[in-house]
Amino acid sequence: MKRLFAVLCVLGAFLLLDAARLGAETLKIGVFDMQRLMRESKTIAAYRQKLSSELDAKGKLFQEQQGAARELEEKLQGQKFSPEEKRRLEDRLATTLRDLKRLREDLDLEIQKKDKELTRRVLNEINAIIRDLASREKYTLVFERSSAGIVHFTDAVDITPGVIGAYDAKKGK
Numbered sequence: 001m002k003r004l005f006a007v008l009c010v011l012g013a014f015l016l017l018d019a020a021r022l023g024a025e026t027l028k029i030g031v032f033d034m035q036r037l038m039r040e041s042k043t044i045a046a047y048r049q050k051l052s053s054e055l056d057a058k059g060k061l062f063q064e065q066q067g068a069a070r071e072l073e074e075k076l077q078g079q080k081f082s083p084e085e086k087r088r089l090e091d092r093l094a095t096t097l098r099d100l101k102r103l104r105e106d107l108d109l110e111i112q113k114k115d116k117e118l119t120r121r122v123l124n125e126i127n128a129i130i131r132d133l134a135s136r137e138k139y140t141l142v143f144e145r146s147s148a149g150i151v152h153f154t155d156a157v158d159i160t161p162g163v164i165g166a167y168d169a170k171k172g173k
Contacts (some may be wrong), residue, residue, distance in 0.1 A: 030159040
């Protein structure tokens with residue numbers, strides 16, 4: 001019985017020493033705000049500008065067709081036509097409006113697709129930057145503010161400016 005008690009005491013001492021050693025390790029936590037990063041990053045602003053310029057040409061085509069449809073509507077309302085001429089113009093207007101609707105839908109789908117691609121690429125790049133930053137600066141845990149449901153945190157754990165700087169520096173090259 002004494003022997004069992006002595007073994008348990010030694011085992012308990014080892015467990016206490018191990019727990020003290022684990023408690024001595026520092027816990028370093030970082031929090032970043034993805035919404036702020038998306039707003040303030042120069043690289044992301046440049047991506048958005050590029051996307052916008054790519055879609056401007058298609059937007060101009062849409063506006064031209066929209067103007068043509070308006071002209072046809074005004075022409076139909078403002079002048080008297082023979083029944084055959086009026087039917088022909090109405091058919092042309094209907095075709096133009098259908099084409100305009102398809103073009104708008106195609107444009108909307110393309111915008112959504114490009115936005116998803118851009119967002120996926122940016123998120124992958126940012127995740128790599130954060131992993132690198134966390135490894136270099138020895139963070140134990142890094143949270144994204146909205147995903148983690150964090151209501152409040154101090155500036156001391158906010159790594160958003162560092163992530164923005166590292167991301168813009170890496171992608172600006």
